[in-house]
Every structure is written in C-alpha cells, then in structure tokens.
Amino acid sequence: MGAVPGHILAALDRANRGVVVLAVDGLSLRVATDVWTSAHVAALTSTFPSTSATAWMTAVTGATVPEHLVVGAVYRSPAADAIVNVITGDPLRAGPSDALRALPTVFQAAAARARALVVGRELETLGGPWVTALLRGAERGPKPDPRALDAEADDPAELAEAVARDVEDALAAHRGDEPLLLWVYVNLDLHLHRHGYDDRAVDAVRSLGRHARAWAARGWTVLAHSDHGHVRCEPDxxxxxxxxxxxxxxxxxxxxxxxxxxxxxxxxxxxxxxxxxxxxxxxxxxxxxxxxxxxxxxxxxxxxxxxxxxxxxxxxxxxxxxxxxxxxxxxxxxxxxxxxxxxxxxxxxx
Incomplete structure (x- = not known):
C-alpha cells in the first residue's frame, strides 16, 4: 500500500493529459482481477489492520503506521487519555487531536507538476482529523448532497454512474495548461458491508471499468485501487x-x-x-x-x-x-x- 503514491506520481510524469485515480473503498483483488479485464491489474497488500482509516492514510502518504500513527479506526488519544474515532473525530470534534501525525501527501508531492483535485464525496461529510490529514494539499471539489449519497449507497449502479458524472464534470471544468491529478473517492464499502460482492456490486465495478477505458481512450491515464477487501461474517x-x-x-x-x-x-x-x-x-x-x-x-x-x-x-x-x-x-x-x-x-x- 505504501507504494501507491509512487505509482501515481510516475503515472503523472508519463501521462498525456493527466491522471484520474478511482479510490474504491472495499474492493478485493479477486473481484477486480475477474472484472477489469481491459486493465493491467497488479496486487497490493493492505495495511494491518486492513481497515480504511489506516490503509487510505498509507495510500496517500506512503507512510507506515508508526509514522502516521493511524493504528485503526478507534483508539486512544494520548493527550486526552480517551478513545477517539479518528474518522468522525468523536469525541474530539471541537478541537485538535493528537491521534495521528499529518504527513506530506501525494497531492502535495504532485503540486509541482499538476493541479491536484479531490472529489471526496462521502469524505466531505466527515469532521475528524483523519480526513483533514488525508486530503492535505489537495484542492477540494464541491460539497456533495447527503441525500444523493444515501440513495447511491443503496444502489451500486447509481453510485458508479454518479462517480462517472463527477469525473466528467471535473474533466470538463479543467481548462488549465497544467496536467490534472483527479482523485475520486468511491464508497462501495457501505453496500459491501451489507451484501458483499453480489451481482449489483460486481456490475458497478464493471461499469467503473468501462468508464475508465473510455477516459483512457480520450488521453487520460486512469488508476484504480482499493484499501481492503471483505469477508463473510456470522453473528454469534x-x-x-x-x-x-x-x-x-x-x-x-x-x-x-x-x-x-x-x-x-x-x-x-x-x-x-x-x-x-x-x-x-x-x-x-x-x-x-x-x-x-x-x-x-x-x-x-x-x-x-x-x-x-x-x-x-x-x-x-x-x-x-x-x-x-x-x-x-x-x-x-x-x-x-x-x-x-x-x-x-x-x-x-x-
């Protein structure tokens, strides 16, 4: 996972128009390999724990857990001697937290060679220290409509199309001479927690691949990667x-x-x-x-x-x-x- 920033920056150096990164939450290697047959798919190893808070932080900074200190989603803040949810910020939403260490991101590293734009979608609804550190140095896209996000979480096909619309809007609005690094969060994770890799989820992944192929045909380099996969659970x-x-x-x-x-x-x-x-x-x-x-x-x-x-x-x-x-x-x-x-x-x- 720590190699991701290097892959993005190398792609940006080679790119014709720029790089589109689809940050797909919850997608396993097995499903992506089966579905994205038009892409070159390499294997990455997630972090320990294999959870979003830790893995995405490593993916944008290249740093290890002892460096960025996001040891999970819920853990002790030493200064407060209290448990904090580093994603939501609870219970430290009102003030700074020592729960993590903000490090240079791929967006900051790209600044000398490209415009770095993030379409954070669900990430823009979060108020904790994690998202601020995660997107450090990036230009932030428009705030999403929470009602639309809720509807898309229940409909993977609509989620894929909404992501594609967001990408198209960002590409169309980019008029500068400099290359573009566009990073888009794709929250397939909510559906996967409820239903796993069912036909609707797999079809959505397939749809994202079709859009990626079309953007590549127009001269964009497109990368897609995930943070972790999922396994079946049985309540006891x-x-x-x-x-x-x-x-x-x-x-x-x-x-x-x-x-x-x-x-x-x-x-x-x-x-x-x-x-x-x-x-x-x-x-x-x-x-x-x-x-x-x-x-x-x-x-x-x-x-x-x-x-x-x-x-x-x-x-x-x-x-x-x-x-x-x-x-x-x-x-x-x-x-x-x-x-x-x-x-x-x-x-x-x-």
Missing amino acids: PALHDAWARVDTPELCALPGGGAGRVRWLYPREGRRAEAAERLRDGLGGHAMVVDAEDLPGLGLMDLTPDVRERVGGVVAIATSPRFPLPVPGLAYEHGALTEDEMMVPLATWG
Missing part, C-alpha cells in the same frame, strides 16, 4: 457476550478499540495477562489473542513509543467468521489477515 451472541465480559471498567482502563475484525483492550496496570487469558478462553478458536508486544514478532506492527500509547495492550485478530464485531449486524467485514481482506488491486488503463 455468545462471542459478543464473551467480549463484553472482559471489556469492562473493572478490568480495563478504557473501552476497547480497533476496527472490524481486529480489536484490542486497554487492561489496567498489572491485569494484562489476566485480560488476555480471559479473552482467549472466551473467544476460543475464533480469534488469535496476543499481547501487543508480540505484534512485531508476527510481522504485523512495529511498536514504537507512539504506537504503544495508542494501541491496546491485548489484541484479538479474527480467525473465524464468528468473530464478535464492534458494529454488530454487518454481513461482511474486514480488518484481519485473510487474503480477501489483505489483497487489493492497483489497476491501470492507458
């Missing part, structure tokens, strides 16, 4: 109860954090081993429960002092569809280490 109330019995104020100093199929606890001083053992017993074979200090040895995350301040001391990584999710009721989720979660596409047309 007993496992949710097992998590809740450990994630308590008596045992943990803060509520648990993480993202999807990777979650962690913040045990009180001297109770880390107890929390890990109780969670391991409760989740059985449905999770790999490890002490956070074991993450580097597993090749998953370097524990710099800044990372240690944010990630919980006991980490559970899903090994089964029955893993207890922080947002119950989702049919598909991501965050863990399976191939469909971790392997994502980088497609090129033109």
Whole structure:
C-alpha cells in the first residue's frame, strides 16, 4: 500500500493529459482481477489492520503506521487519555487531536507538476482529523448532497454512474495548461458491508471499468485501487457476550478499540495477562489473542513509543467468521489477515 503514491506520481510524469485515480473503498483483488479485464491489474497488500482509516492514510502518504500513527479506526488519544474515532473525530470534534501525525501527501508531492483535485464525496461529510490529514494539499471539489449519497449507497449502479458524472464534470471544468491529478473517492464499502460482492456490486465495478477505458481512450491515464477487501461474517451472541465480559471498567482502563475484525483492550496496570487469558478462553478458536508486544514478532506492527500509547495492550485478530464485531449486524467485514481482506488491486488503463 505504501507504494501507491509512487505509482501515481510516475503515472503523472508519463501521462498525456493527466491522471484520474478511482479510490474504491472495499474492493478485493479477486473481484477486480475477474472484472477489469481491459486493465493491467497488479496486487497490493493492505495495511494491518486492513481497515480504511489506516490503509487510505498509507495510500496517500506512503507512510507506515508508526509514522502516521493511524493504528485503526478507534483508539486512544494520548493527550486526552480517551478513545477517539479518528474518522468522525468523536469525541474530539471541537478541537485538535493528537491521534495521528499529518504527513506530506501525494497531492502535495504532485503540486509541482499538476493541479491536484479531490472529489471526496462521502469524505466531505466527515469532521475528524483523519480526513483533514488525508486530503492535505489537495484542492477540494464541491460539497456533495447527503441525500444523493444515501440513495447511491443503496444502489451500486447509481453510485458508479454518479462517480462517472463527477469525473466528467471535473474533466470538463479543467481548462488549465497544467496536467490534472483527479482523485475520486468511491464508497462501495457501505453496500459491501451489507451484501458483499453480489451481482449489483460486481456490475458497478464493471461499469467503473468501462468508464475508465473510455477516459483512457480520450488521453487520460486512469488508476484504480482499493484499501481492503471483505469477508463473510456470522453473528454469534455468545462471542459478543464473551467480549463484553472482559471489556469492562473493572478490568480495563478504557473501552476497547480497533476496527472490524481486529480489536484490542486497554487492561489496567498489572491485569494484562489476566485480560488476555480471559479473552482467549472466551473467544476460543475464533480469534488469535496476543499481547501487543508480540505484534512485531508476527510481522504485523512495529511498536514504537507512539504506537504503544495508542494501541491496546491485548489484541484479538479474527480467525473465524464468528468473530464478535464492534458494529454488530454487518454481513461482511474486514480488518484481519485473510487474503480477501489483505489483497487489493492497483489497476491501470492507458
């Protein structure tokens, strides 16, 4: 994932008119390879956790987790000693957060050679520190109509066509002599959480590929990549109860954090081993429960002092569809280490 900025900048150097980047949230390598047969599709490896907050930040900065500090979606802010949702900003929406480190983005790197424009769509509805850092240095497109976004989330075909209209509008409005880097967010993720890669989702991906091929025929270089894939989930109330019995104020100093199929606890001083053992017993074979200090040895995350301040001391990584999710009721989720979660596409047309 960290190689994405280099791919974008290299494409921009070679491009005739400019580069269009479709940032497709939630698309697995397997589906993209099957559908985008007119493109060159390379394989990328997502971040750990394989979740949007972490992966998109790496994709626009090229930085690792210890560098940008987005260890997941929900984690401890050291200054506030509180749990923050880094995407929404809650509960720190009103002020700055130390939850992450804002680093130079691909948009800033492109500034010397192109106009960098972002059509953020759903991203423009967010108020947290994450989106500000993610789109740093880019010209921001028009604010979306939230009602239209809601309707498109339930209709992947309309989503694909709305994205295409946004691209066409941006290309038509670009009259400058300088090349254009146009980055467009495609929120297929909401549909995938509910329905997975059903026929409607696959048809939408196919439609995006047809539009990409047409833009390439008009002289634009088109890239499309994702942040993570999805896997099927199976609700298990007993496992949710097992998590809740450990994630308590008596045992943990803060509520648990993480993202999807990777979650962690913040045990009180001297109770880390107890929390890990109780969670391991409760989740059985449905999770790999490890002490956070074991993450580097597993090749998953370097524990710099800044990372240690944010990630919980006991980490559970899903090994089964029955893993207890922080947002119950989702049919598909991501965050863990399976191939469909971790392997994502980088497609090129033109």
